[in-house]
Amino acid sequence: MENQTPDIKDYLKIVKIRRKFLIIPFIVIALLSVILAVVLPSVYRSSATILIEEQEIPSELVKSTVTTFADQRIQIISQRIMSRSNLVDIIKKYDLYADDRKTETEEKILEKMRKSIKVETISADVIDPRSGAPTKATIAFSLAFDDESPALAQRVTNELTSLFLKENIKSRTQSAENAAMFLSEEARRLKDKIQQLQTTLAEFKEKNLHQLPEANQLNQQELTSLNNQLLSLDSQERSAQERRFYLEGQLAQIDPNALATNAVGNRVFDMKDRLKELQSQYPSLLARYSDNHPDVLKVKKEIESLQKEIGSNTDLNKLNAELTEKKAELAVLLKQYSEKHPDVVKLQRQVSSLQQAMVESRQSEYANSSLEPDNPAYITLKSQLEAANADLKSLAFTREQIKKKIEELRRNLMQAPLVEKDYMDLVQELNNTNQRYQEVSAREMEAQISQQLEVEKKGERFTLIDPPQEPLEPVSPNRIAILFLGFVLAIAGGFGSVALAEMMDSTIHSEKTIANILGVAPLATIPYLESQQENLALKRRRLLLLMGLSIAGIIAVTVFHFVIMPLDVFWYKLLRVTGTL
C-alpha cells in the first residue's frame, strides 16, 4: 500500500514466473543469429583506385574540348559500363552467378551485379584558381566489385577497370574528334558561302559598274568636266560659225573661174566655156536656120564632141534660168504681138529647144559634172570654208557625244542610291561571313590541337594507381555484428515476450496487486505447498520437455545438414567465425 509502484523484486518475480517466455525466444533468436552469422556467404571485395590526372599542358595554352566535370564523366562512363550488354558479356566471360543463372531471370542477376559494382569518388579540398573560393574537386575514384570468390572479384574488377579506362579514352577522343569535325564542317560551309557571296558581289558590280558608290565621285567630276567641255564647245562653235559666214561672204564675191588669157590677149576658152557658148548659140542658130544648115550641123557636132569631151552638156541651172528668162520674154511679146509674129515664133522655138535641151540634159548622165574652179583665191577660200564646215560638223558631233555622256552620267547618279543599298547589304554580309569564318577557323585550329592532345593522351586522363588485388579478408557479412545484434535482439525478444505475456495476463501474482485493488493488504500469505508427486510430475514434465527439445534439435540439425550445409562445413565456418572474435 505504501509502495504501489512495482520495484525490482517484482520484475525479478515476473521474470522468474515467465522464464519460459524469456528463454525460448532468447534461444531461438540467438541460435538463428549464430546460424545466420556462420551460414551467410563471405563476400570479397576487390577494388582499384584510379587517379584523375590533369592535362599536362596548361589549359591556358591548350584548351580541351572535353569540358564536363570529372564526376559527371565518371557517372556517364559507369552508366555505359553497367549497360546490359556489357554486363552480360562479363557475366558470360567469367561465368558469374552460375547458380543463380539457372533459376533467376536475367534482370535480377543484372540488378545483383549492378549492386555489386561500386564506384566511389574521392574528393579533396582545393582552391578554385579562378574564383579563389575553396571547393571540392574529384581527384580520384575507386572501382570495386563484390563477389563470393576473391579471385573472381579481382578478375572482374580488373576487367571493369580496363573497360573504364578504355571507355574514358574512347569518349574523350570521340568528343574531341566530334568537335573538330563539326568545326571544320562549319568552316567549309562558311567558305562556300563566302565564295558564293563573292561571286554574287562580282556579278553585281559588273552589272552596276557605273552606279556603284565608288564611281559616284568620279561620275560627278566627269559630269563637271563634260559640262565645261560643253561650254567650250559652244564658244568654239560660235567662232567656227562666224568664220564660215565670213568665208561664205568672201566666196560669193569671187568668181571661181579666173579668166585666162592667151598670148595674144584673147581670152582662152576652156572647153566648158566653149560648150556653153555653143549651147547658147545653138538655139539661136536653130531659130534662124533649118536643122540641116551646115552651121547648125557644125555647132551641133562641136557640142556633141565637147559634151563627149567634158562628160556633161550644160549647167542645168543655167538652162533653167535661160528658159525662165525666155518664157518671161515670150509672155511680154505675146502681150504685144500675136502668135504668128516672127519674134514670138522665134522665142517659142527657143523655149521649146531649151525645154528639149533640159530634158536631154536631164536624161544624160553627166548633167552634174561641173567645171573645176580654177581661181586660186576662190579655191583657198573654198577650202577654208570647207574646213570651217568640217569643224562645225565635228563640233556638233562632239556635242552630241558629250550630251549623251552627260545624260548617261545623270542617270547613273540618280540610280546610285538604289544600287548602293543592295551593294552595301552584299558587302556587309560578305564581311560578316568573313569574320565568322575567321572565328570558326581559329576554333577549328584549337579543336584540332585539342584533338591532338587527346590522341597523344596529354589531356586529363585516368591513371590506374592501385590495381585490383585479390582480397584476403571478406568485406561482408560482419559476423561479429550479426552475432552481437542477434544477441541483443534475443535479449530484447525474450524480455519483450515476457512483457507481452505479463501484459496479456491479468491474474494476480503478488500481495501488492491485491493491496492496489482493494486498498488493504491480505491478512496472510500462504505459501504453495508442493507435494512430492507434484514435484515428481514437474520433473517428469521437464524431462519430457528436454527430450522433446533434444529430438527437435537433432531433427533440426539433420535438416540443416542436408538442406542448408553439411555440418563439418558449418563447424569449420563456426571455428573461423569464433577465430575472428
Add this chain to the structure above:
Amino acid sequence: MNSIQTLADKSQQPSTDVDANSDGINIAYSQTRVHTPDKDLLKRNRIISAFPAGKWLESYRMLRTRCLQTMDAMEWKTLAITSTSTQSGNSLTAANLAISIAMELDRTALLVDANFQNPAISQLFGIKAEVGLSDYLLRDTEISTMLINPGIDRLVILPTGKPMLNSTEMLRSPKMVRLVGELKSRYPSRIIIFDMPPILSHDDTLGFSPYVDCVLLVIEEGHTKTDELKHAAELLKDTNVLGTVFNKATDNKIRFD
C-alpha cells in the same frame, strides 16, 4: 503437545451436556462422532495437523491470529470463507484455519461445509458422512448426530449431507438463520467457520453473507484475475469483509515428502 490437548479436551468434554432446545437443535459434543483420519491422507490433502511445526504452519497461525484479533475486537463469531472461483483452495483454507483456531486452548471451532455445489471438507479429512446440513434443513435431522470430530481437540465438523437443488433458498431459510444464531450463542469462545462456494459463480455466498458476521476472501496466485477480484469486492461492499488470504504464493514454495 498432543497429549496435553487430549487431556484438555477430556477435561472439557464432560461439561458439554446434551441440551435439546425448542428447535430441536442439539449441539452437544457428547454425541459427537469421533473420526480419527489417516495421517497420510491428511498430509496428502495438506491438512496442517499432519505437518510438523514449520514455515507453512506459521503462515496459517498468522492468519488465525489476525482473524481472531479482528473478530474479537468486533465480537464476531461467524466467518464465511469464499473465493472468486473454484480450485482456489477455499475449503483447505477453511479447514486449516479451523484447525489452527482449535489449537488455541481456550477456543473451540465449528467448521460448517456450506458448499453444496462442491462439498470438499469431508474429503479433506477422509470422513464418510452420509448425513449433514442438508438433512437438517430438509428433514430436521438432529444436528448432534451429524457432527464429527476429526480427531482434533476442540474442532467439530458439520458436513453438507445430501446434495440440494435449491441450496441458496435453503441457506436463506429461517431455519438456517436460527441455526446460525443458535450455534453462535451456544459457546462464548466458539468460532464458526462456513466454507462457501465461489462468490462469482454461485449466489449462495452472496445470499448467505448477511447472516454471518464477516467474510474472508481467498485469492489464489496466478489464478485469480484482477477483474474477478474487483468484481468480488464490488459484490461484498455491504458485507463485513474480514480480509483476504493470498493463497498458493509461489515466492517461497515449500516442498514436502
